[in-house]
Amino acid sequence: MIRFALGRLASLTASLIVASIVIFAVVEVIPGDPAAFMLGVNARPDTIAALRAEMGLDEPLVSRYAAWVGGMVQGNFGVSWTYKTPVATLIADRIWVSLPLAIYALTLSTLVAFPAGIYAASRRGGAGDTAIMGATQLGVAIPNFWFAMILVLIFAINLRWFSAGGFPGWADPWAALKALTLPAIALALPQAAILARVMRSSLLDMLGEDFIRTARAKGLTRRQALWRHALRNALIPVLTIIGLQFSFLLAGAIIIEQVFFLPGLGRLIFQAISARDLIVVESVVMLLVFTVIMVNFIVDLTYAAVDPRLRARA
């Protein structure tokens, strides 16, 4: 197992390095001078030049890249130009919104998708199956920002069950969870639909396998065969999807954060891009890429735990 982990770690670091180069290159190419933007229309050329020097924008690309990566390795992401606060604290505050939101959405999606997928697979072709499949088709097709808009209209404005957005901070965990509920539902809908479909088709594949027939021949009922043998084997592809979804939820919630004006990582990136706060953009995107690669790595490890065949090869 260790050798597998070491091998993967080596390739991970390689991907991270390549990712950092790509990100730095793309971000540096964005037109629009941050200093000019910050000083506005009436600023004079000399003040802009002074600010550029202060921000270190005039140094050669390579040394700026080295400074950025060097800092990142020790956990110091540098200081944001517009917020004038260390990027690390900026991210720390924002991650306390994005991470719980992603976890909340993922739990909702999994809690809905697993029973739906299993029920649909166990009654293949039945009324329940068609209904669930119909619902998932709708779930996948609804644009989640449109769904969010409708949620806000109904639950926040008309029924006033939830606040229309904003995030009160974790001082009062209950209020914080309440604030994250509508966004989590909006994010969870398409993910639950996808996960339910994957669970169903993976389970159906497993139910078609020979070892199910052997289990039936041993005297297990159809339900027992499904729960004791098919389900565990079906979990493997489902795990991949959950891993992918988690990394998507972390970074893909930009629009939902916009609709609910949540101070999350997505919105931070969006504002930082329009304010040309390049250090923030680079660091946060790098952090997201790092998390995604780590999540994939963890999913691979859990593979080995779930499937002994991989354990042997690892």
Place this chain on the structure above:
Amino acid sequence: MSRNLIIGAGLTAFFTGLAALSFLWTPYNIEVLDIPNRLLTPGGAHVLGTDHFGRDILSMVMMGARTSIAVALVAVGIGMGLGVPLGLWAAARRGSLLDDLIMRGNDLVFAFPSLVIAILITAVFGPSAINAIIAIGIFNIPVFARLTRGAALPLWERDFILAARVSGKGAARISVEHILPNIANLMIVQGTIQFSLGILAEAALSYIGLGAQPPTASWGRMLADAQTLVSIAPHVALIPGFAILLTVLGLNLLGDGLRDWLDPRLRVVRT
């Protein structure tokens, strides 16, 4: 012809028809603004009502269909055009450094948060339909590359491929003559699914203002503009939403229907 296929094909044909028709005729010219009678409710002169500039919503939906379908189609084209050969190449050189490189590259592109990179691209090159196409297209490439490689790998072990190798055919020729035709069905099915995802992505991008720019219409931007009117004139926000929903639903059903129709591996479930 399963139920999914019929409904899916019907919906897709309807919206592509709308898009095609918009080249020739639309009930009103969307470039002429008519501020005095804006936000009319559906019915009467304007079947689906008018938007905040007084433009006819039906015409806007038709023109929007053209943008969404064009952007998604070209993006899937890019995805397939580059992804499939890459996948075939990786499978042909399975286990080699090249195969590893392509797969590592795929994982890397998957690792990037797609929406963030789309925003970065449009920030660098300016928001426009073309940049939306590139942004969405890039993230389709690894999907097709991975799918093609996954489908092609087992085929390489099949006897008819060994027979072709015995006949002296090279890896490239075999990939085109033998492998590609046998995974074509998979490509069509995945193509429709990615097409529907492309429409959603285009709508998301134009919703945050990074897709097609005025005067070209786009469903996403119609949604964004109508957002603040949702409490006074809900139809302006609901109609584009439904247009996106039905097109994506149509494409997904078409994808499912095609999957069953093209390779009916009837999954006989043991008792």
Place this chain on the structure above:
Amino acid sequence: MHHFKRLAASTAVVLCASGALAQDSITVAIQLEPPNLDPTSGAAQAIDSVLYANVFEGLTRFDADGAIIRGLAQSWDISEDGLTYTFNLAAGVTFHDGTTMDAEDVKFSLDRARAEDSTNAQKALFADIAEVTVIDPLIVQVTLSQPNGMFLFNMAWGDAVIVAPESIDTIATNPVGTGPFTFADWVQGDRLELTRNENYWGAAPALESATFRFISDPTAAFAAMMAEDVDVFVGFPAPENLPQFEADPRFQVLNGNTEGETILAMNNKVAPFDNPLVRRAVTHAIDRQAIIDGAMFGQGTPIGTHFAPHNPDYVDLLANSQFDPALSRSLLAEAGLADGFTTTLKLPPPSYARRGGEIIASQLREVGIETEITNLEWAQWIEEVFTNKDFGLSIVSHTEPMDINIYANPDYYFQYDNADFRAVLDELNATTDPAGRSALLAQAQTIISEDYVNAYLFQLGVATVARAEITGLWVNQPTAAVDLTGVSWGN
């Protein structure tokens, strides 16, 4: 975890829907979040909106309708030649960190703003200062290199507030001023909290604490107000929802003006806009009222020149640029462009530009002028349009107060170069008596209107939506500010 530590320390402001409990605290929402809290080194208006008059004060300050009134300087006298200003400072003024505020601090603030390496966005305001001398702790003398009738006006700007050397290093994240409110906490991306300064030198404000929220998304703004999460929204982003708030007894809507002249800028040095006939044709092709209704849902007053209509010296020149497409076409023919031309229309992010742009594009198309719209973010707009002047038409609102002087600067982005106009401006600068100044201002306004430098559209309105019981709010925005000093619930 760092985050928790800070949270436990700050007072947990309980946001409850009903106003009863929180009579002396208020939640104010504005569209944009300040990037940092140093008004002297950033152009972002959001910084001034939160801090001007609340946390920081200058020698002079704007009042609700834009007049210049006393600030930290209780009285001043100006020498005959208009070159030396002697300010008498208020006594017993302390900064929030307890240090006293005296002439030394004024000298430090002014010298810092006009220094060689200063990063003050409005450095031009201090350009005429030659010398700042401390007479005694409460008297400071400023000598100018040339007479400047606008000097007191300039000192009222947010960028000219008085700061202390002791607290200058951490000003960006922990602002220390002399104002009636002190800075309490800032959760970036979500809210910023101020609390009453107990030992304020002037009249104590009615409010005990205030929380600023930042909501740019129109639907979210509407939802937040309707759900009573927010008490006051200054600069409500969605004018189309105002009728609903007016109809709702819980709310009051204040429709005011800003200093923002919204113009369709034309690049005077680029063909065909170098020909005044073409500029005139463009101006006549525009229907201002349609733009105000279409883009701003009726919020905003049409203008005929680059001047704020609520200013007493405003001259009504709307007649020069009436909506007359036929005249516009004949002018184009006269200019040899009978079958029209194509140009670029580059739009910054705000909705007045994006929505206004679509309307103007369709109106220009009626007279044969085709426009290619490109939507830019502010950073790109500043680079392409403002710095490189690579544009045909653009729509932008100039929100700085009294900024007609930009027409005297030939390499300002619309590149208007008129020596007579510059002469009038120089004379204006030299005169201090009001009657002389208003005559010169009228003359200036007429020149740029008749020269059709740009198509002057409308004065950007500002709508403030607030709970009905709240009083003391500014209606207009003579400068970007949310002055809470006079604000209170009911009584």
Place this chain on the structure above:
Amino acid sequence: MTLLTIKDLSVQIGGTPVLQGIDLDMAAGQITAITGESGSGKSMTALATMGLLPQGAVAQGQILLDGTDILQTPEPALCRMRGNAMGMVFQEPMTALNPVQTIGAQVAETILIHEQVTKAEAHARAAAMLERVGLKVAPTRYPHELSGGQRQRVVIAMAIAMRPKLLIADEPTTALDVTTQARILDLLQGLVDEFGMGLLLITHDLAVVADVADRIAVMQHGRIVEEGATPDLLRAMRHPYTRALFAASARAVDLPPVPTDAPLLAVRNVVRDYPTKRLSLFGPRPTFRALNNVSLTINRGERVGLVGESGCGKSTLTRAILGLEPVQGGTITVDDAPVSQGDHALRRKMQVVFQDPYGSFNPRHRVDRLITEPFHLLDNPPKGEDRAKAIAKALKDVGLPPDAAGKYIHEFSGGQRQRLAIARALIVEPDLIIFDEAVSALDVSVRAQVLDLIADLCRKRPLAYLFISHDLSVVRSITDRVLVMQAGKIVESGVTETVFANPQHPYTQSLIAAAPQLPELAYAADAL
């Protein structure tokens, strides 16, 4: 007393009849075999008896196990009977076990389902049962760590854990090697005697049936055409289909004499190593030696056989000879020229026919394009008219109608497809053809026709071939010389008859001993 009585059983699936009027009686402690070609309904009868018919199948008639009629028993009661009163073993051991559960747990599950016992006790009994079926591996191992034979033993242990009265075995040894097959059959016979249960054995391998079964039932198209005690049935063989079946599987083919002894293919001490998974991070990668300096020569027109169990390196040798895989040592030459990837002229002299009739053709191409694929090797392949003529000739040579050229592969049966494979191999008139298990997947009767076809082709023009198979009886009937391979080494070679008559190498002896022999049938020869 009769353990199992099947009375007038008939089954339809989606309207098409699968079984018609099956009548069969079985006594306890007795082995009854059901044989017949694929599609004759053998497995369906087994599944019906277990009550495991696929969804949508409609069954009439009676299946009485110890008096209870399976067809009338409700599902819950049926579940209590399965694994308890009757157990079943399946054909494909590689996929019959749950890959993510230990073999001990899977066997214990049968006990836990049917008896209220503690988990520990169930596991103990499971371990004992695994011991009894001769598995010397820890019960905590996982299926993927076991060989095909070992996994089949686990399946058997699961089936008999509750000592059922009836055990059904559906092609239990078809997927196994000859030697493993022999040991599994001995195990089954031992269990029948020890537990006194009835064994319903289903297999298409007549030699196994003749060797092991007490009674035989022969099925064709869903009907039992003949049934009786083994010695009587073998002697009487009243039904013509039974006779044809036995005759085909004992078929001897007469080959023309070998024309010359000019050498064609020369393989000299070839070594082939496959890299296996890296054990230490930095040490050299350990390798698995698939071919251990193998040497053989084939003369022009000579028919050589290669016999060995699966995994002994047969396919690796084929690929090496065809130049599809590099070799780490030794040389392979045809007409003294070394075989290499690019050299088309040389490669035209060798062609191959694979085992799986369904896998050796691209389903998307028509037959004419399929069989002319080797033209790619010719410098100027025949075009237009000549091409059509060449196709027609090739099809005729293998006994297929010329209109087959326009059809797709899924329109042909297994036997016809192998004929097409041979046509494809012959179209460039090679000097050597390699038959890699070419007839193993075919039914007995079809196999006989293909072997006759090969013999006719040898008569038409001198054709050398290397016939590879794990089925000794086929190799014996179709080759002049035979090589026996074990774990990458050729352990014995010589004239086919002498090697089969008195094998020298102990491995060959065990192979020949293990292969079930068809009893000498007096009039088998003239039946066809």
